[in-house]
Amino acid sequence: MFRYWDGAEWTEHRSPKAGPPQYEDNSGTGIIASGWELFKNNWTSLLGIGAVTFLIALVGAALLIYAMISALDPDVFDIADRVLSSGFDADANPADQAFLDSIEFSFSASFVALALAGSLIVTLAIFVGTGTSTLLLGAAHQGQQVGVGDCFRFAMKRLLRWVGITILWGLVGFLPLVLLVALAFALTPISLVAVIPLTIAAVIYLFPIMTIAGAGLFLGPVDRPPFRTARALVRNQWGTVALRVLVVNLILFAINVVLGVVNLIPLIGILINIVGQFVYYGLQTATSVKLYASVEGPFSTEISPAGDL
Secondary structure (H helix, E strand, O other): OEOOEOOOOEOOOOEOOOOOOOOOOOOHHHHHHHHHHHHHHHHHHHHHHHHHHHHHHHHHHHHHHHHHHHOEEOOHHHHHHHHOOOOOOOOOOHHHHHHHHHOEEOOOHHHHHHHHHHHHHHHHHHHHHHHHHHHHHHHHHOOOOOOHHHHHHHHHHHHHHHHHHHHHHHHHHHHHHHHHHHHHHHHOHHHHHHHHHHHHHHHHHHHHHHHHHHHHHHHOOOOOOHHHHHHHHHHHHHHHHHHHHHHHHHHHHHHHHHHHHHOOOOOHHHHHHHHHHHHHHHHHHHHHHHHHHHOOOOOOOOOOOOOOO
16 A cells, blocks of 8 residues: 555555556457456466476376386387387288287286376366466456465465365266266166256356356455355356356357467477467466456455455
8 A cells, every 4th residue: 555646745545556457348359358468468477387387297297108108018119119110010910910909008006106196296287387377367457466476375275275176066067967867867768858958058057157166266265165156146147147258268269279270280380389379378367367357256365455465
């Protein structure tokens, strides 16, 4: 808080240095535009977060690949030596086909341990990277200059909560669907005719709510359940929010399709696609912040103007 000059004299009250924008276009295209500005103003910090996240995830991916290679019987060098030898033809030579058929995976304790460790590293890297980026952009939207280090510290404090709630959402969303399909088959396969449209209707109804809840999981106060909060925020404006979310996702989908086409261009297309994917995911994160703000979702005090950093 600080005193400011009103053009004639110093004010007798105090005013915040910065705060969230007073007005923003909350239409789908408006959110894309304001999300782009948010990304553009913070892309260097996002690039650093993305690079670290990628390197850590790469370690996990390397462990997964090593686990799979180690589980091969015969080992990968023997397989490569045989398959790459001149004259190898599994279609014409039964012996070569028999060799391919003899390749097996050995699910040993070391394979399970390495695979789990690699998967855990990749998952946690994605959670921390996404959380740090979202908190950084959330603070920037609020007009706060919160450093990457602080956002990373906040992300680490919330990591177990994020993972736990995500797992809970997966179980709550997946298990009823499995039970419903199983019940339909148990009664009569024709019951699927009713199950399928019900499932589609549930997905359509929940999609805008879960979009807001997903952003709220990272941005909201820890004492506010993200799904319950999102449902309350969206309840009286579901149609407006759904249209907004639909437009944003259609534009993001179109960008991803264009990047996929560009990737087909030899050499230079791959480089353009790498840059494009960074921009795409940065814009996706920024628009999630803007969508959350558009329904007046509550921000954590750690990244809001009243936060105590």
